[in-house]
Amino acid sequence: MSDAAIHPVRFVLSDMDGTLLRPDHTPTQRTLDTVRALRAAGVLFSLASGRPPKAMLQMIEAFGIDVPVAGFNGGTLVNPDGTVLVAHYLPxxxxxxxxxxxxxxxxxxxxxxxxxxxxxxxxxxxxxxxxxxxxxxxxxxxxxxxxxxxxxxxxxxxxxxxxxxxxxxxxxxxxxxxxxxxxxxxxxxxxxxxMKANKGEALKTLAAHLGVPLEQTAVIGDGGNDPAMFQVAGLSIAMGQAEESVKRQANVVTGSNLEDGAAEAIERFILAAQSGRKVKPAVL
The missing domain is CATH 3.30.1240.10 (Hypothetical Protein, Haloacid Dehalogenase-like Hydrolase; Chain: A; domain 2)
Structure with missing residues (x-):
């Protein structure tokens, strides 16, 4: 894992359901505020979800996302206005x-x-x-x-x-x-x-599109489709309620989605480093 002091995070790609969202499919105010603080600090932020792109529009607006997002586990990358950037169909x-x-x-x-x-x-x-x-x-x-x-x-x-x-x-x-x-x-x-519809490929494509080196990216997720992006990101964060097989593939584990785990991770591992305080995540 890259030390945040050497490779400050410039782009965060996060899963939605089970990560940013609670079981009722809504974000907490703390999560919304933390993402806004992240963007105010100059860090790019986007979403990667198994959902269809049109089912992501409400959260794109809620989080104020102004860069492309990845739907269908990375199968379709769309701009905030809904136009398609990349599409991969199942053979x-x-x-x-x-x-x-x-x-x-x-x-x-x-x-x-x-x-x-x-x-x-x-x-x-x-x-x-x-x-x-x-x-x-x-x-x-x-x-x-x-x-x-x-x-x-x-x-x-x-x-x-x-x-x-x-x-x-x-x-x-x-x-x-x-x-x-x-x-x-x-x-x-x-x-x-x-095959290319996975969050790892989505991270590579989005990072290249945004001009951010992979070592300056961070990802957050909880599901079996998230380790694909864990494997290529500079910093990978698993949610506390994730299966053990998922947690083992992440650099660090945060709280669950019932405990504002995503907000906690952003505050601790990314915003703290942006403010000049060195925070070295505990490696599993």
Whole structure:
């Protein structure tokens, strides 16, 4: 990890759900104020989420973000005005393999995101309400996913049976190796995206676009899709409620999203260094 005194952080890329946001999908006032203080200190700030870009617009406005953000785990990078900077689609072959595995599995709802839409075929299940609350809009029912296979942004297996999603992740990985990324953005969501649709690639692209060396970047996250950016950032921070496998891949661990962990980390490891006080994070 780079010493903050030698490589001061110039760009912070943060996950949203489980990191900046509480379980009710809202940020605390402390988190909002801390991000504003970060930006006032001249540090660039952006978001990387498994969400579709249009489901990020409210938080883009709330945090006053004026640089590109990464949706679909990094599959689509968009400017603050919604125009697309970069888009990576899931190969049709990988989409077919994924849908064949997920379809018909008990306790799993299968969703496809394409053309800016959230699509489903099956009757509305309990997970739809959970996702709709987070995204701010509901799915569109389609007879078939086939017409969208050449432009799929993400396929999701959603279930409250978290161990089942772990099993599905292990089964799918070898089937789409080299074609797709498979990761659990949250314990209840298994995401499948294009190979370059990961937060590590998103960080590289955004940092280059902003003219910031990777050693001067910091990232914060809590899910299985966040270590991809942990591995390339100058400073990586895991949330306190993250799974142990995620925490082990970060430089430091902060409090949970119920404890303003993201704000705490920004204050302690980034703003303190910006103000001239040397703070050396405890390496795990």
């Amino acid at each position: 049709a072959e990988a989409a077919l393999v994924t849908l064949a595995l997920f379809s018909g599995v008990p306790d799993v709802e299968v969703w496809v995101f394409a053309d800016g839409e959230w699509l489903r075929r099956d009757p509305s299940g309990p997970m739809v309400a959970v996702e709709a609350a987070g995204l701010g809009y509901g799915p569109r029912v389609v007879e078939s996913f086939e017409p969208y296979l050449d432009r799929v942004d993400k396929i999701v297996a959603a279930s409250r049976n978290a161990p089942l999603l772990v099993e599905l992740e292990a089964q799918l990985q070898p089937k789409v190796q080299g074609l797709a990324q498979v990761s659990r953005s949250q314990p209840i969501y298994l995401d499948v995206t294009a």
